[in-house]
Amino acid sequence: MQNEDSLKGLGLALTAYLIWGVMPLYMKALAHIPASEVIAHRVIWSVPIAAIVLWASGRTGDLRRALRSPRTLGMAAITAALISVNWGIYVWAIGAGHALDAALGYYINPLFSVLLGAIVLGERLSPAQIVALVLAAAAVIVLTVEAGRVPMVALGLTLSWGAYAYLKKSLPVEPNQGFLLEVLLLLLPALAYLGWLTATGRGHFLEGEALDSWLLFGCGAVTAGPLLIYAHGAKLLRLSTIGILQYVTPTLIFLVAVLIFNEPFGQARMIAFPMIWAALVIYSIALLRQVRARSDVQRSRAAPRTAGTDATGPQMTGGSAGPTA
Structure with a gap:
């Protein structure tokens, strides 16, 4: 991750986040279609888009090597299964009137990643991170007590995406190649499922309203598009900027x-969501401090090297451009 933000990177990343943010409007228009059928179309129509982008960028070599590696294919199969679960929960939640639960799940996700790092990787939590995690857990408890059940949509999205993001880092390919590999692995099951729907007269593509067919066809663009845009933009931004x-x-x-959608925002949510927002503010401040501390360490390590190039010593470091100079 680079140490400076670029205007291009900011524009690309923000575009991707905005598309994801308004995607419930698109998925709501498909609420009358089973989530499994929508997911199948997301997979099928994502393949040509991701393949064309990868071919145009001349980055197909890693994908070919990945297809010849049983270990990589096995890891990609796991991440593909996780992203399918995440998509399925999300599409169902929007159609069933649980968009607020989906928002909660994606709010909690950064905090879950911190917890996952502590549990799996043994990363030490700062006091601020501990406070943020406690607030998030308390918010989930509030919602559980009020509803009499665990908020499964929010936790399902958090767990599936958190596990996906963690395992995705282990794939020995870049994000764009990894995404194409995942949808390629899902392609045959998706085609088989849609073939069964068509044979039994239960499909909606080219068999119902024309608008349904166009919306299902467009699932590829709204799925692959923001992912590919984000992958490019993230390379041009600092980790702290992406975190915010x-x-x-x-x-x-x-x-x-x-x-x-006029979903009810009851008393429990009026308590839980501000708790989550407070947790995220605390988490973000801690993140920014960590990034600033790392930057200071890098500067201090670079300074002696710069000073050593001139007999005048410290006065040379004052004009140093930093660790990348």
């Missing part, structure tokens, strides 16, 4: 759910 921008999507989903 990621809240754009759940905030937009929250606003769409309340203002457009």
Whole structure:
């Protein structure tokens, strides 16, 4: 991750987050179609888009090597299964009137990633991170007590995406190649499922309303498009900037759910959501401090090397451009 933000990177990443944020409007238009059928179309129509982008960028070599590696294929099969589960929960949640729960899940996700790092990787949690995690857990407890059940949609999205993001880092390919590999692995099951739907007269593509067919066809663009845009933009931004921008999507989903879908925002949510927002503020401040501390360490390590190039010593370090100079 680079140490400076670029205007291009900011524009690309923000575009991806905005698309994800308003995607509930698109998925709501498909609410009358089973989530499994929508997911199958997301897979099928994502393949040509991702393949064309990869071919145009001349980055197909890693994909060919991955297809010849049983270990890589096995890892990709796991991540493909996880992203399918995540998509399925999300599409069902929007259609069933649980967009607020989806927003909650994506709000919690950064905090779950911190917890996952502590449990799996043994990363030490700062006091601020511990406070943020406690607040998030308390918010989930509030919702559980009020509803009499665990908020499965929110936790399902959090767990599936958190596990996917963690395992995705282990794939020995770049994000774009990895995404194409995943949808390629899902392609045959998706085609078989749609073939069965068509044979039994239960499909909606080219058999029902024309608008349904166009919306299902467009699932490829709304799925692959923002992922490919984000992958390119993220390379041009600092980790701290991405950490803040990621809240754009759940905030937009929250606003769409309340203002457009008119989902009920009861007393428990009035308590739980501010707790989550407070946790994210604390988490973000801790993240920014960590990034600043790492930057200071890098500068201090680079300074002696710069000073050593001139007999005048410290006065040379004052004009140093930093660790990348």
